[in-house]
Amino acid sequence: MNIPFNHLLVIAFLLFLMGLGSILVRRNVIRVLIGVEIMLNAAGLVLVGSSALWSRVDGQLFAVFLMAIEAAEVALALALVIYLRRRKGTLNINAFNEMRG
């Protein structure tokens, strides 16, 4: 069964909006990270879908690449989260405002 490309785009768009919403609304660092992941996956979905549409392999390659990068990024980000949590005792992102000009 073929899924029409437009449906896929709509789903990806909705996913992206959900991620964005999570970033903007949530104050917990981990939830913000989850939002970022969701947005990245929305992009990956579009890549895979367009690869199938035009029958070219680059999109899929790119998606695999994206997953690898995500894994690395999450590992790094979680390490940072642990470090921040130790320093301030909280995960509220507005507590980390040392870079104020």
Next chain:
Amino acid sequence: MNPELIFLIPLLPLLGAVINMVFGRRLPRPVSTGLAVAGVALATLLVLALWPYAGGGGTTIEFYTWFEASGLSVPLILWFDRLSASMALMVAGVSTLIHVYCLGYMVKEKDYVRFFALLNLFVFAMLVIVMAGDLLVLFLGWEGVGFCSYALIGFWYQEEKNAEAGQKAFLMTRAADVFLLIAILWLFRIFGTFSIPDILGRTDLIPAAAVTPIVLLLLAGACGKSAQFPFMSWLPDAMAGPTPVSALIHAATMVTAGVYLLCRLFPLVAVSPQGMAAIALVGTISAVYAALCALAQDEIKRVLAYSTMSQVGFMFLGVGAGALSGAVFHLYTHAFFKSLLFLGAGCVVLLSGGNNIHRMDLTPRGNPLVFWTFLVGSLALAGAPLTSGFFSKDAILMSVFSRGPYFYQLLWLLGSLTAFLTALYTFRLIYLVFWGNKNGGSGAPSVPFTMRVVLPLLAVPAMFAGLLNLPALFGGSERFSLFLEGSDAVQTLVSHRQELMLTTLAVAVFACGWLVSHGFFRKRSAPRDNALSRFLGNGFYIDQLVERFIQRPFRALARFWQRATEQMIFGGFFSGLGKMALGSGQVVRRMQTGRLSTYLGSFAWGLLFLVGYFLWCVLRG
């Protein structure tokens, strides 16, 4: 021997200097000082060993190319001919003796490594000047001796007076060096080369209009190094340095570099009669001026400094009169007797514990060695008959007299007057130092052996160097002049009768000076303190004139520019620009809240804007 070894002559002192600079503090004292002496002594022996190569047109050795640009190539050339070989022998020989003297003089000095390294470096730079076959190489040495002179005058830099004297010497000679540099560049423009033999071989190429300005520029450069009018007032202050330094740099070698420069380029200088006249005039002015000033000095070293200036003035006079060999001969004898006098003065200061000649308590009987050697040096300086100074001064005055009517004969008259003054102040010095105080001279510290041993070694040439160039009147054949000029025949400048008359006159001038001095200074008198002695003692207030007419307007001009440009343009316009940037930064910094949610929100808005823009573009087109 291989002529390439000529390069070792300047390089050996350099080697000593470098080793002392790098490892000197880790070496035991005898090793580092011994290296310094050995470097110079070996250079002297090498000059003697390589002497045959100086014959004929000399030997030119190219070491390597210093630098090369389009059309310009400056090779490192040494020119070892009769003039440079005899100068190199004098420089290296006198330096060796003075280095030995320093072993004793510096025996209590903790910083001897710096002293010997600088002294060796100076000998290197001086030998580079003397043996340079290329004007740029010569200039390299010229600046090198200037630096070493600066560093050694201010050797005891902990006292501000000494450091200031060093600065004064450096700045004044540097100011004059600019003229020399202009002359060198001008010569390069005309000849397309810096090579001295090439330039001297083609002096006919030089345009007639350019030759006098070039000679005058060379003269100005020479005046700076040789402390001649009007760049002379640094020399008396340079006596702040250690006494051996005064002997080596400010009597025997560096201050004669100007004379040497003019002698080296003599074929070029001789093209311009006006230039020659200017050289003779400057020499005479300096000779008379310095002799007058020397009459009223209170410090033994300042007397000697002014006498040096006066004698170098004689050498300039000789060059200006065309008596090249006479000038070089006087340079030679002066190096011996003046370094002897300075080294003797070092002993005198050590024995009497002060520099002021009115308070010296030495006696001829108590210090026979110092007295007799000092007396020999003084007699040579005063031009006592049959000493070396007598013959060399006489040779110069005779050729000035023979040079022709009025102008040069006026200079001859002034020169004879200076000779009289020289005898006068020399015997004043002797009388005040050795007959000043009869009941003193006891319990004085003894002079170290290495200081004592040098004095007789210098006294012999100071007494007998005249034999090298004995004029025909005394049964000689002027061998030194013949050697320098490379000819076989003695030039007869004046008739036999005139020569006899002039020589008699020189003896009479000396005798007059002595007698007048005997009358005035034999019995100790309190130092005079009237307007005239203050005027002479302060060197005609030249320093104050310089202060008023050069330094003060210059400072006013500098202050004006500081106010006009520094404070208005930079202070107004540019600091306004800076303030503007600072203010805008203050505005923008409020955007940096440091809160992650603000940044994320801005991302979202940016994204919205971009998407909206693309949508709008798509819908429109």
